[in-house]
Amino acid sequence: MHKLVKHSLALGLMMSLPTMVMAQNFDDPIEFAKQKEQLTMTANGPANKPWEQYIGDRLASTQRFAKKGGSTVCFSNAGVNNPWRVVGYTDMIEEVALHSDIKAFIHVDAEGSDDKQIADINDLLAGGNCDILIVSPNTTAALTPAVEKACQQLPVIVFDRGVQTNCPVTFIHPVGGYGFGIQGAEFVAANVEKGSNVLMLRILPGVDVLETRYSSGLRVLKEAGLNIIGTEFTGADNAKTKSIVEDYLQRGTIDAVWMDAGATAVAAIEAFEDGGYDIPVFVGEDQQDFLQKWKKMDITAIAPTYPTYQWRTAIIAASRILQGESVPGPEWVLPQASITKANLDEFINEAMPPLHYAMCGCEDMPNYPQAWGGK
């Protein structure tokens, strides 16, 4: 029995070591400082249409891609496998409908698989029907060669997660994960006393956009002299989230909850509510259920966003490129505003589904709210 325990411990160590060695740098001080600055910069473009705005001044010329007549836009999508992507993809479909110059829109869903997405891109290229290719990569490194190959044949737009090449005409993304982490953590630091207890809840380890949210959030909270009582993975599971918070409440007080994503924020709030505790300072996201709970219970809260309106921007960019108009590039950095108490009411719409992302920039579109599941 002793031997068995020893062996299993050795096995456990062996299996956990490689993950430590392979850890990438998700805590890059240069990128942190850059995004922190971008959060405060004024974006170019129409203020009432943030999906057309851009931070910085660099433009990419696209005259060589100008095309007469209707065009075919192809889109290789990492997946429609979470509510954020469901909302974003709906934004995209509705944006396509606004463009008479887009004759056909071909969508291929990689269902969360790198291999399928690489094959999808190859198929689209071999088909020869695409005038432009939009890629929302499943993972950064794995998709880079496929994107490089596509760049040799046609104009390429990448959005959301990036790739490790500069060949696309433009890479569209909001400020980014560091910015998201900073926005929430700075709000916490401003609203609790020094030395207060903060619980950090994360979805899962190893995803770049989530790792950067966490590293920057942690940095800001620590610099503010706050006490991190724990960091837990929720697996985006409501029941697990609620259980974790209940367990922490049993062991001590919680003055603030920082989350790297808001889909389970309401479950976390319910743990306080059901146990008869005051709701502490909360960092959520722009999901409708959280915004409504926040207003109803008058919580001290903030909702950083990773705006789904970037899915609109990808289509706008495609249309402009095929007409030879210049677009922000090689990076199109979109503004990434938080929802605060001051503008909370603008974003609440009780007719929308619980996990509808309010920062969708879609309220002015013809099929709103039905297309997004609203009533």
Add this chain to the structure above:
Amino acid sequence: MNSLVTFARRYTSINWANINPVYFVLAALIVAIILNNPNFIEPTGYMNFLKRAAPLAILAAGQLYVIVSGGFDLSVGSMITLVVVGSSMLTNNDPAATMWVIPVMFGMGALVGLINGMVVCYLRVPSLITTLGMMITLNGFAFLWSGGAPRGYLPDTFRFFGRVSYKDIPLIHMLPVALIVLVVVGLILYWLMHKTNLGRMIHAIGDNPNTAKLAGVSVNQARISAFIVSSLSAVVAGILLGGFAGVSTSVGVGYELQAITAAVLGGAVLLGGRGSVPATIAGALTLMAIFTLLNFLGMPQPVRQIVQGLILIAAVALTMRRKGKHANS
């Protein structure tokens, strides 16, 4: 008179070796949790634990019927998801709708169990494949129904069962409704499995279907009933989970394997013939206690998975050893 003597014999001299080891393991884990977190001894500590364990305990007790009959039911996890998603769609924020939505869900559960059982019995598809197919199908339905994201909320009347606790009760301070549900459903499943003819038939077909058939057991009827019980238990688990934490499209993920693990921890023999409802419920509590303890110890995710895997293998090895001893004695 005779039975009284046996009763007395059985309970005056306890033969420790005959007590299912899962109870000792559970007791040891609870001591370890208390040492780690003394607050666990407070009512909010253990009552929250029991409230959380209730869905898995009920699900595992239902799964046990299929395991004892010699099969597996992998469709229960997606059944839970379908119940939560479907209920949120059907109730449509109307508190009064809970009254008819819950019976509809039980009807749907019975139908799924019936189909599982009939495919296994009449089309002769192994239960592992049948219920794997059903798992994928039900996931597809849940996705189609919701479009991949929750479309609505569950009203408080629906969430009552999984969320509410009666407060200010003397001695225990709080009593979760989910615990009452667990006790009631647990007693029903215990009675059905260990005190009725159906339970004996399920044991018989799992032990040896041919002998059972020759002995006059209607094999198909017993097997289909087992699948229906399992699906219905998934409906109860879904109602509790939806109540506990609200709508999510991934709520049932992984529950089928946890239910099987719990039954195995409780000493159920895979491939059939043996298993006990109380021990399975203890198995589910043990599994939850392991999760809780690993959480309190702050173990990283990979280590938790290793520990879980090793425990599963150890539990089966132990069961096989006990079984071997009994066969020799």
